[in-house]
Amino acid sequence: MFTHLKNESTGLTTCLIPASTQDVGSSCGNGLEKECPGKPDQKPLELYGVGGPTAMFSTDSPYLSSRGRIIKWFWDSAEEGYRTYHMDEYDEDKNPSGIINLGTSENKLCFDLLSRRLTQSDMLRVEPSLLQYPDWRGHLFLREEVARFLSFYCKSPAPLKPENVVVLNGGASLFSALGTVLCEVGEAFLIPTPYYGAITQHVYLYGNVRLVYVYLDSEVTGLDTHPFQLTVEKLETALQAANSEGVKVKGLILINPQNPLGDIYSLGELQEFLGFAKRHKLHVIVDEVYMLSVFEESAMYCSVLSLERLPDPQRTHVMWATSKDFGMSGLRFGTLYTENQDVAIAVASLCRYHGLSGLVQYQMAQLLRDRDWINQVYLPENHTRLKAAHTCVSEELRALGIPFLSRGAGFFIWVDLRKYLREGTFGEEMLLWRRFLDNKVLLSFGKAFECKEPGWFRLVFSDKAHRLRLGMQRIRQVLEGKSQVAEDPSSCLNQEPSGQHR
């Protein structure tokens, strides 16, 4: 249930936070780990299916604090798979046998539209006020634009207010800041799994906040249920278990549309989850970073900001960013909407460390206010392309007889490859992942999302058709045992798996 850190191969259980760094009592206070190792350089830190011996040894630095070593360890392990990909990146002309990346959740379908819009002359404005120290909440002109934008696209019953908006350099920073200002060291947020696993480090690296997992599974238990369905009952069970083990839960994280499932919560579900949180006085962080990437017309998406009345407005905090919906993860623009001024101000105080350029703030205001372009050019074209890419991949999966969750939102398909594992272990899942990488296609394995069932993979489809076709061909080769690389694990490329699944 908790972020306990089990070495799958040895059964060794270690603790995330070494005794020398932090308050081990609360950090390990889940009743599952009775002994904590002394130093990170003496004990392996096996986390979330990432990392390995090389990363372990490289954390042995006499120059870093113990938390510095853990912070570096996250880089070493997470970046290892990413490095492998970058050293051999696919390029149609220059490196056609390079690795196809179907692992990173980026929308690569609309760079032409974005580039055309962002290079228009209205984007290059330099005023003294943009070059001076900003209001750390974000320039007022931008917060006003964000409020108007969210009012319109979230369908809020009343206009949203600029004073409830805080602007910063992306969703990762917002998780870091919210974790720190809402939780004491060692306290936790509930999160349904599988989930976008990077949140683990976002709340932990600076904030020392933990995640308590609400494990979902693929089993369908009744007519009205669907795989990996979140219910209030599951939330209650997870919360009670955490309480009984002495872990203080301060909030609930909901990702809607969900990553990696692509699920959309119905209005009724949303209200139930918010009601649960209100009963337990839990904050709710609603990550709506894919809200405009619902490409299936029949999908009924409700932003939490569309509710007529929030059950607990002072504890409801909404995240949005341009990374996904505008396919610009490199632009670093995110925003918080909360009616709670204490939370808004505390996050703003940390925005000294999460600030974005005044020039970018100006550009984003220009972009968000250009409704003609968004509504008549960008969104329709983006949705058409997402749908076509989704169709391309899902048809291929059907042809292969591979089960998957077919949803109409996000950039990914949650694929059930359990039947391709020789046994249902995460070790086997990792071997399959390695075979894909050996055959030059990068996916994300389920363990990186803390999926409790080995054998699920996230496959990102928001890429150009020729790359998708080639990627799917390489996946097919592996699954049909026709890849160029042997099945013997010892022949695998000498690299560690990556938790890379941004």
Add this chain to the structure above:
Amino acid sequence: MFTHLKNESTGLTTCLIPASTQDVGSSCGNGLEKECPGKPDQKPLELYGVGGPTAMFSTDSPYLSSRGRIIKWFWDSAEEGYRTYHMDEYDEDKNPSGIINLGTSENKLCFDLLSRRLTQSDMLRVEPSLLQYPDWRGHLFLREEVARFLSFYCKSPAPLKPENVVVLNGGASLFSALGTVLCEVGEAFLIPTPYYGAITQHVYLYGNVRLVYVYLDSEVTGLDTHPFQLTVEKLETALQAANSEGVKVKGLILINPQNPLGDIYSLGELQEFLGFAKRHKLHVIVDEVYMLSVFEESAMYCSVLSLERLPDPQRTHVMWATSKDFGMSGLRFGTLYTENQDVAIAVASLCRYHGLSGLVQYQMAQLLRDRDWINQVYLPENHTRLKAAHTCVSEELRALGIPFLSRGAGFFIWVDLRKYLREGTFGEEMLLWRRFLDNKVLLSFGKAFECKEPGWFRLVFSDKAHRLRLGMQRIRQVLEGKSQVAEDPSSCLNQEPSGQHR
């Protein structure tokens, strides 16, 4: 010596970190505070001469963690003076009786040059790679440019290397990241005072790192000495005192050119300080954020990167940013140079939370590579304007018979107003500061820089001549007792002082 937190008016001593938040033992382990308060909402947090009752009460939020309340408190107190200024900002046409800001360290002299350069067509380039997830150390093209730039302007004996460069969104973030990866919770850096006081929160808010003060004073003790001179002897004394009180010191922060003194360390001094650090295995963070703002030709500035051989290269970490030298504090661009790859990678790992837009990275690379513009347009003109502004203010100070430190670097003059205090207390210093603000001129008082002698003020001169003249006129009115506001403290505007001195 330490960041102990004394309420000057009541004599009440409190501790920065309430018992419920952190390891109080080490946080308060300076032997000066035997009792720590329980909760921040029950006890006042009197820090660095900023804040007051209003700020105190507003930190009483049931929604925030105890550290969240402290984080918010920093905003409430620091922003209060800033808000006062922004509500009544001077404008030549629209608000000629508004407040003149000679408190914020920004260079407002070159917006015309910057605006012309930053709006050239080469600045607006949008490529897919700039819109995608970056290398968190910074794009390679930018790190290469930074390495070339620093090699040239720091006069490094050999070319600096891109792999030693990490790029992020400003110096504040770099202090936060370095503090976290180098120190455990409650450990400390040595810093000579007076110093740029915001560093306190930069290392504390996320990192829980403290500062141990090396107090300098204005007394001149010999022929070869100057006021506020840092010596190895003073460093040794401060370090030993910290050790004897159980405070673990992990590093030394040097600001060169110094803020607020404007001092420049000589080559010999630099080598001595680095030698001291090496003997004690201390990291040295050298903040060179004003290195190109040395406007006096006779001043001999040496970057630490110009040394033929660093005494302890693995523990020497250099900061630079465009905020001051290119007058763009709103652009949010800073950089670390360190040969220590463990430190570079650990900081890079935290750069997920300190990232800057790919579009800005491209613009900064264009700017830094444009040596013709920098050398033939920007720097000569900037230095000429800085020098003229400095002359204008220093002549006025001389005419008033006010002692000050006359240096040839930075944007500020360190002014000795001790003779205008009725008695030598920080309470009196604050009253004088308030009289300035009441007379519509904002300065920074010495307590905000932890100057140990009440009565020193930092006066920023890097502003347009008409604003400087008017600001100086208002200062003169106050000092000559001719201001429009009464001397009686009870008549002061109802606002709290600001630590605002960015």
